[in-house]
Amino acid sequence: MTTLWRERPVGVVGLGLIGGSIGLDLMALDVDVRGLVHRQATVERARQRGLARQVSTDPAVLTGCALVLLALPLDQLLAPSPELLAALPKQAVIADLASVKAPVLAAWEPLVPRFVATHPMAGTAAAGVEAGQPNLFRGRPWVATPTLHTDPEAMAQIRDLARDLGARWLECDAQDHDRAVALISHLPVLVSAALLRAAEQGAEAAPRAAMPQLVRALASSGFADTTRVGGGNPELGTLMARSNRAAVVEALGQYRQALDGLEGLLERHDWEGLARELESCRALRPEFL
16 A cells, blocks of 8 residues: 555644644654644744644645645534535545544544544643654554544545554544543533632632632642643633533543442541542542553
């Protein structure tokens, strides 16, 4: 099989954290990367950072690309612009990089013949043109959710690219993917947001006026670690929840059951039961990391 993305240009639509990191890695492999962005200010900074060989706000920059990666926010993926669709090369492999797969597949499979739905499971709290970093995907899962309509050769092109960027390739059903990421990616955003709100409201409800300042002053690394994603990009969190609502609601129900179980142990003064639960969770954690 010819490795199209090594022999012909690769388009990256969006040069934020994911798109910019892909651009840096592909440029390091001497791939001809063409970046399409929304603002002229982003064009200049992306060029300075070396995220792509060519960067433009004109969709024509994608002309001649054998492969195009869509590193766009979910709302733009679910309602793609006519200008972008018209600019996509007819025979190019097109792959998205979004964290929700079923609605993206429903939107894109009817539009382009060689579409591959994927999700690189990597990231940081940073966003925008400054966020991209080398080797972001090394050792991380890169998930594909093929259907009966997915072109096997197109998926092989994306698989080889992901592996060359150091990622671990996985394949699963789109609905299964969305339920899984609801539990391990989308739920933590809402849980950590709830923890921040609980700390604020608990401090405000305390009888001593100095409690809010004291709570903030005592917050340390443990609180920072468990609230990091809840303090991240609110637009991204809202889009993930909206696009994967049913699975996120189900995940919140599972979390509520777990909290109820812990609360019951405390109410019954069941310290042995609590110790068993915490020990079980300590043994469980390495399986997720």
